[in-house]
Amino acid sequence: MTSRVRCYQTSRTIKMTFSAAFSTSLYTSQTSLLSSKNSSNKLFLKTCSLFPSQARKKLLFQPLRYNGFSTERSCVGIVKAIQSENWFKNVEVFTKEHVAILLAHDVAQHSNKFIQEKGAFTVVLSGGSLIKYLRKLVELTNAESIDWSKWHVFWVDERVVPKDHLESNYKLAYDGFLSKVPIPPVNIYSIDDALEADGAADVYETTLRRLVKNGVIATSENGFPKFDLMLLGMGQDGHVASLFPRHSLVKEDKKWVSFIKDSPKPPSDRITLTFPVINACSNIAMVVTGAGKNGAVYSALRGDEKSDKLPAGLVSSEGELKWYLDIGAASMLFKE
Numbered sequence: 573m574t575s576r577v578r579c580y581q582t583s584r585t586i587k588m589t590f591s592a593a594f595s596t597s598l599y600t601s602q603t604s605l606l607s608s609k610n611s612s613n614k615l616f617l618k619t620c621s622l623f624p625s626q627a628r629k630k631l632l633f634q635p636l637r638y639n640g641f642s643t644e645r646s647c648v649g650i651v652k653a654i655q656s657e658n659w660f661k662n663v664e665v666f667t668k669e670h671v672a673i674l675l676a677h678d679v680a681q682h683s684n685k686f687i688q689e690k691g692a693f694t695v696v697l698s699g700g701s702l703i704k705y706l707r708k709l710v711e712l713t714n715a716e717s718i719d720w721s722k723w724h725v726f727w728v729d730e731r732v733v734p735k736d737h738l739e740s741n742y743k744l745a746y747d748g749f750l751s752k753v754p755i756p757p758v759n760i761y762s763i764d765d766a767l768e769a770d771g772a773a774d775v776y777e778t779t780l781r782r783l784v785k786n787g788v789i790a791t792s793e794n795g796f797p798k799f800d801l802m803l804l805g806m807g808q809d810g811h812v813a814s815l816f817p818r819h820s821l822v823k824e825d826k827k828w829v830s831f832i833k834d835s836p837k838p839p840s841d842r843i844t845l846t847f848p849v850i851n852a853c854s855n856i857a858m859v860v861t862g863a864g865k866n867g868a869v870y871s872a873l874r875g876d877e878k879s880d881k882l883p884a885g886l887v888s889s890e891g892e893l894k895w896y897l898d899i900g901a902a903s904m905l906f907k908e
């Protein structure tokens with residue numbers, strides 16, 4: 573159930589919608605979370621303060637209501653701003669905790685929708701900080717009734733290290749997420765850690781081609797695999813997957829999976845899905861937190877069109893691309 577309140581500037585065009593799209597369970601976990609912080613109003617105001625002051629002054633904040641509760645105190649975070657500027661459309665700004673909560677809710681919704689429509693859900697994971705934001709998904713399993721048996725899990729990139737290595741994206745995902753949910757092991761498509769980067773990339777592409785052929789993965793109009801949901805992180809330098817700024821791999825437009833042996837971020841050898849595959853996805857969630865990434869967020873979303881785009885700025889989706897930012901990562905976006 574979705575409840576929504578509009579906060580708008582009465583006399584001019586800027587209009588924002590503050591929406592709470594919580595199920596009861598999410599609401600419950602949100603309130604307990606808030607009481608533990610006891611600073612919800614401060615956080616809300618802090619979030620609002622990211623908006624241009626002129627607009628802010630004229631905003632009319634109404635208490636948000638959900639199931640009879642006044643959620644005024646809990647208006648933190650869920651800020652969906654709708655403005656005419658394109659970059660602003662699908663950007664949501666939260667506290668870190670709320671990034672995890674809303675992400676859980678959205679992933680559960682995508683999962684239910686795709687499983688209902690086609691009996692399976694294909695999800696692509698990143699490594700890095702993204703995995704810790706899946707923690708609420710694990711906690712909310714029962715409430716959201718996810719059918720984990722229909723999940724098929726892939727990786728957008730992997731480091732060429734053994735699966736039990738600290739740098740392994742598989743290990744990160746297994747420890748933080750996969751070991752906690754009943755996804756059939758046969759539906760978890762990790763990258764072969766016995767091979768060198770080039771061989772591992774070839775084998776992974778062959779696996780994807782087989783799954784496209786037998787209908788597990790859908791296909792986009794231009795013949796690339798079309799995953800239902802991709803959960804992307806972004807590095808401080810604006811890289812996504814293992815596609816780094818100014819690296820030739822960013823321009824790869826034929827291969828589905830490629831490899832890199834000179835990654836600027838260690839380890840040097842990695843395999844990665846390419847941009848045509850990333851951008852063919854039905855839905856992409858870009859999950860970016862921390863003030864250290866605010867410059868890259870700014871340049872990806874608002875950067876000069878003429879300048880070389882960061883890889884994160886080249887991400888698009890055949891369906892929906894949504895940015896989940898915390899206040900730190902968003903902090904340069906709303907500067908006047």
Ligand SMILES: O=C1O[C@H](COP(=O)(O)O)[C@@H](O)[C@H](O)[C@H]1O
Pocket residue numbers: 698699700701702729730731741804805806807808811812813814837
């Ligand atoms: O090396 C990688 O970095 C990015 C970003 O990681 P983060 O810890 O800064 O969020 C990650 O998305 C990618 O999968 C990983 O291989």
